[in-house]
């Protein structure tokens with residue numbers, strides 16, 4: 001990584017972008033107009049800060065860009081951090097946005113049977129089939145209970161899996177619970193609580209400590225200032 005290379009901030013383009021941008025702006029970073037132009041196909045944007053650009057990528061890829069040093073800092077959910085477990089990612093700041101949880105869900109009837117019997121989902125099981133976007137977290141969660149998880153990896157619409165007999169169980173993100181309900185599913189266990197974090201590439205932090213500490217502090221101040229305004 002060249003010392004003079006511009007800093008790159010990786011932002012997730014999906015649902016958390018709307019929650020992230022007030023923080024980015026409160027930290028004093030204003031992207032060029034194309035960033036807010038829905039017709040623009042650009043993926044990298046200059047900002048009002050010379051030497052700082054923004055890339056807009058898929059949520060999982062934001063972690064990858066930063067972990068490999070292609071971006072220097074970024075915003076990533078701790079679901080993604082746990083799933084990839086990249087050594088080179090340092091996450092100094094919980095941004096308190098993008099709250100959701102990662103849960104096991106089953107069809108209503110099966111969930112009700114388990115609850116009525118006062119059992120937990122994995123009681124008495126040695127093997128489960130699960131559809132999820134999070135194979136590593138899922139395998140680890142079941143392994144800790146002594147259960148072997150056979151994972152079917154999906155990238156979205158996990159909620160279809162039980163009704164279509166792909167797998168009886170899913171492990172997926174839940175926020176309002178609306179998607180589970182609309183698909184006849186109920187939560188029976190929670191693997192982790194999730195919020196988004198500011199992440200920094202560890203090597204970049206060693207090589208460019210002043211700049212990266214400056215931006216970490218700016219985000220910390222922006223968070224405090226937005227919280228004090230009740231935003």
Ligand SMILES: Nc1ncnc2c1ncn2[C@@H]1O[C@H](COP(=O)(O)OP(=O)(O)OP(=O)(O)O)[C@@H](O)[C@H]1O
Pocket residue numbers: 012013014015016058059060076077078079080098099100156173174175176194195196
């Ligand atoms: N329902 C939700 N409520 C709040 N935060 C969520 C929710 N779903 C996901 N998140 C957070 O937002 C991140 C991105 O969400 P998700 O993986 O669903 O991507 P997406 O917005 O659908 O885009 P992609 O096209 O990359 O899949 C997740 O890693 C998680 O941290």
Ligand SMILES: O=P(O)(O)OC[C@H]1O[C@H](OP(=O)(O)OP(=O)(O)O)[C@H](O)[C@@H]1O
Pocket residue numbers: 015155156157158172173174175176177178179180
């Ligand atoms: O509890 P809720 O508020 O209904 O939110 C949960 C849904 O949000 C996420 O999907 P998203 O909308 O990001 O679409 P995806 O399936 O493409 O990931 C997640 O995978 C659930 O499907």
